[in-house]
Structure formats: C-alpha cells, structure tokens
Amino acid sequence: MEEFAEKVVLGSATLKLLRNCYDCGECKKFCPVTQRTLKFNPRRIARIVISKPLTQVCSEREIWLCANCALCDERCPYKVPFSRIVVVIRNIAASKGYIPEDFKESASMILKTGRAIPLTKTMLHIRETLGLPPPTHLDTADINKILRLTGLLGRLGSGG
Amino acid sequence: MEYAFFPGCLALRVPHYELSVRLVMKEMGFNLKDIANFSCCPDPVKFKAIDFKSWLVLAARNLCLAENAGLDIITMCPGCTSTFCEAKEILDERRAIKGEVNKILSSIGLEYRGNVKVKHFLQVLYEDVGVENIKGVVEAPSRQIRAATHTGCHLLRPSKTLKFDDPLKPKALDRLIEALGLESVDYQNKLLCCGGSLRWIEKDVTKKLIMDKIGELAELKAEALVVVCPTCFITYDIGQLELGIQRSVPVLFYPQLLGIALGFKPEKVCGTKLHKVSPAAIIEKYL
Numbered sequence: 001m002e003e004f005a006e007k008v009v010l011g012s013a014t015l016k017l018l019r020n021c022y023d024c025g026e027c028k029k030f031c032p033v034t035q036r037t038l039k040f041n042p043r044r045i046a047r048i049v050i051s052k053p054l055t056q057v058c059s060e061r062e063i064w065l066c067a068n069c070a071l072c073d074e075r076c077p078y079k080v081p082f083s084r085i086v087v088v089i090r091n092i093a094a095s096k097g098y099i100p101e102d103f104k105e106s107a108s109m110i111l112k113t114g115r116a117i118p119l120t121k122t123m124l125h126i127r128e129t130l131g132l133p134p135p136t137h138l139d140t141a142d143i144n145k146i147l148r149l150t151g152l153l154g155r156l157g158s159g160g
Numbered sequence: 161m162e163y164a165f166f167p168g169c170l171a172l173r174v175p176h177y178e179l180s181v182r183l184v185m186k187e188m189g190f191n192l193k194d195i196a197n198f199s200c201c202p203d204p205v206k207f208k209a210i211d212f213k214s215w216l217v218l219a220a221r222n223l224c225l226a227e228n229a230g231l232d233i234i235t236m237c238p239g240c241t242s243t244f245c246e247a248k249e250i251l252d253e254r255r256a257i258k259g260e261v262n263k264i265l266s267s268i269g270l271e272y273r274g275n276v277k278v279k280h281f282l283q284v285l286y287e288d289v290g291v292e293n294i295k296g297v298v299e300a301p302s303r304q305i306r307a308a309t310h311t312g313c314h315l316l317r318p319s320k321t322l323k324f325d326d327p328l329k330p331k332a333l334d335r336l337i338e339a340l341g342l343e344s345v346d347y348q349n350k351l352l353c354c355g356g357s358l359r360w361i362e363k364d365v366t367k368k369l370i371m372d373k374i375g376e377l378a379e380l381k382a383e384a385l386v387v388v389c390p391t392c393f394i395t396y397d398i399g400q401l402e403l404g405i406q407r408s409v410p411v412l413f414y415p416q417l418l419g420i421a422l423g424f425k426p427e428k429v430c431g432t433k434l435h436k437v438s439p440a441a442i443i444e445k446y447l
Contacts (some may be wrong), residue, residue, distance in 0.1 A: 005213075011254065036368040065358065067357055069320050087209060090210070094209065103209060115169045126175050132178060138198070145267060147218075160397070
C-alpha cells in the first residue's frame with residue numbers, strides 16, 4: 001500500500017524531478033550536516049533512491065540526520081526537492097517501525113496532549129509573572145478522534 | 161486589523177519572546193486574538209517525519225479553527241509558519257488530498273476551505289508595515305551597535321512554499337534591524353542552520369554548528385545575534401552556556417529590540433532573566 005507521504009510529496013511532478021539528479025554534488029557542498037560529519041551524505045542518499053526503491057535506505061540511521069534546512073532544495077541546479085524526499089523516506093521508515101526514540105517521544109506527546117512539549121506549573125507561573133494570558137484551552141478529544149482515523153496510534157506502536 | 165495569534169508550543173519555553181511579540185504587534189496596530197483549541201501546528205520536523213497524514217490533518221484542523229473565526233493567522237515560530245504554508249500548498253493544489261483530509265475532519269465537524277492566510281510577524285512587519293513606517297515610529301539608539309541577523313531556515317526555504325524574502329540572501333531582518341538604527345554585520349555563516357533539530361539525535365553536529373556561528377560572530381565583534389525563532393534562540397542561548405563558550409554573543413529576539421525602540425521598558429519586553437547569555441550590557445548600550 002502506498003505510503004501517504006509518497007502519494008502527496010512524490011506526486012507525478014516531484015517523482016520526475018527526483019530523476020533529474022545529475023550527481024553534481026551541490027547538495028553535499030552546501031549541506032551544513034555533511035560538512036560536519038561523515039555519517040550523513042545527501043548526494044549518496046539521492047543516488048540510491050533514484051534507481052532503487054525508497055525502502056532501500058529506510059533502516060539506516062543516516063536518514064534521520066538531515067537538519068531540514070532545505071539548502072539542498074534551493075541549491076540543486078536540477079530542482080530535486082531533496083528535503084521533501086527525506087520526509088518521504090522517513091515516513092516509510094516509520095511505517096516499518098524505524099523511528100528514533102526522540103522523534104517517537106515528540107509524536108507521542110502531541111498524540112496525548114495536543115502539544116509538542118509538556119505544560120508545566122513553572123511555565124504557568126512565569127507567564128503570570130510576565131502578565132501573559134494562560135495558554136488557550138485545548139480539548140484533546142477531537143485531536144484523539146482524528147488521530148485514530150489517520151492511524152497514528154498504530155504507527156507509534158506501544159509508545160503511543 | 162484583527163488576526164488569530166498562533167504562538168506555537170515552543171512559546172511556552174520562551175515566554176519573553178511571546179510577550180514581546182504581543183506588545184509590539186499591538187503597538188503597531190495589529191489586534192492578536194487568542195483562539196481556543198489551537199493544538200501543536202504540528203511540528204514540521206519530527207511529527208511530519210513520523211506520519212505525514214496525521215501532520216496534514218492536524219495542520220488543516222488548526223487552519224479550520226482560524227477560518228471559523230474569520231481570521232488570518234500571525235505566527236511567531238518559523239516551524240509553525242512552514243507547517244501551515246506547506247499544508248496549505250498541498251490542500252489548495254491537490255483536490256483529492258483535500259478530500260481525504262476533509263473526510264477525516266468531518267468526523268469532528270470541520271471542513272478546510274482554504275480561506276486562511278498565514279504569515280510570520282516578521283513578514284507582516286516587512287511586507288505590510290514596511291521598513292519606512294517602522295523607522296517613522298521608533299527612536300534610534302544613541303550609540304552605534306553592530307548586530308548579526310539569523311533569519312533561520314524554516315521561514316525561508318523551500319522558497320516555492322514559504323514565498324518570503326530571498327532564500328539564499330535574506331535581507332528582511334537586516335533591513336528591519338537597520339530601521340531601528342543598528343548596523344547589520346555581514347558574515348560568512350549567515351545561512352548556517354542552528355542545528356536545533358539535531359540537538360538530541362546528533363549533538364556533536366549541533367555543537368559544531370553553534371561554535372562555527374558564534375565563533376565567527378565573536379571574531380567579527382558582533383554585539384548581538386538577532387533571531388525570530390524559538391528553536392534558534394534556545395539552541396544558541398543555552399548552547400553557548402552548555403558549550404562553555406568564552407567569547408559569547410547575546411541572542412535577542414527582534415521584537416525585543418523593536419519594543420525598546422517603541423518606548424517599552426526593557427524589563428517589560430526583555431525578560432532578560434530568561435536569557436542564559438545575558439544581554440544586559442548590549443541592552444544598556446541600546447537604550
């Protein structure tokens with residue numbers, strides 16, 4: 001079954017753009033991560049996913065090291081939207097159970113509370129001191145309902 | 161003019177930023193309304209990577225809430241801005257995808273129609289208010305201050321989606337600090353990502369990113385680093401403390417500087433106790 005991200009991001013136009021990759025290395029040249037670690041190489045990943053199924057790289061830790069700065073998208077002379085492709089690969093990886101713990105915790109927090117971070121008493125106190133209104137009321141019932149329909153619970157597995 | 165205010169989850173970690181945004185936007189004539197039941201945008205890095213469908217549906221839900229209130233959205237976080245811009249792009253261009261999303265939203269009585277516009281307040285100040293109008297209402301500082309700007313990544317790229325400023329040569333934030341009488345320092349690492357999203361998963365890379373950025377700015381004797389993003393702020397502010405960087409550069413949010421220039425007391429807009437690298441000296445000079 002086609003991964004939703006694949007369907008949306010790699011809709012006909014984007015898939016065609018992926019095949020434009022000319023192996024010029026501009027993405028690697030400007031990538032802030034690859035400049036600072038051997039563990040991540042956008043050029044290498046792009047070359048793999050052009051000719052092989054996207055699932056080929058989904059078990060690798062490397063795909064989680066993109067910083068999402070999208071300099072590659074802007075710099076690519078052939079308009080390959082590499083930062084979007086990383087999102088698709090990550091979604092496929094997540095559907096197969098490959099999710100870094102840190103990412104899983106963040107998603108679980110949103111599923112449980114509707115917020116990415118916990119709301120603490122200290123935060124409420126500081127807001128009051130500064131004269132800020134308390135955070136707006138958030139009823140999670142609706143969020144829970146739609147996230148059951150999207151299947152997030154299943155994707156997060158026991159962590160959800 | 162009334163707008164739905166979308167502070168985003170990270171505002172809870174940088175309440176002084178939220179305060180400065182509320183105060184300056186009100187002063188500039190924008191009535192920011194709080195909307196009940198806004199949830200996480202949701203986050204365009206971690207949540208979007210785990211489940212794109214859930215990400216899109218939650219984003220659409222937030223847009224619906226603003227739409228039902230009849231208001232466009234003003235954000236203060238580039239992450240939220242990026243989520244809403246990308247979600248809108250997909251929903252507005254792909255009818256079948258919109259249909260799928262609306263089918264799920266109908267279970268909670270909502271329908272995405274696409275009438276809501278979303279802008280980060282920086283965009284509102286630059287495009288809708290304009291540099292000249294800001295110059296007209298502020299008092300320039302008495303002394304020359306050299307500050308470096310960091311617009312960050314999510315507000316600029318991919319440019320096809322964000323449609324703001326120049327993705328590779330950003331200048332909006334520079335013009336806006338110049339409008340306050342500051343000198344914008346040009347530097348090589350201007351486009352360098354803060355690495356915030358890698359802070360837990362590959363901390364060595366984030367460390368290097370922080371050191372490269374701050375190192376160059378310290379070398380150039382920049383007196384402050386001006387940001388418009390909670391993640392960039394946290395990364396650079398706490399980051400400098402954690403890394404024990406000796407030649408530190410205080411990090412300030414643009415609306416804190418604008419607030420002081422508009423006449424607000426620093427204690428009011430700055431919450432400087434909430435900065436790990438104290439901006440006290442530069443604020444003193446700026447007054």
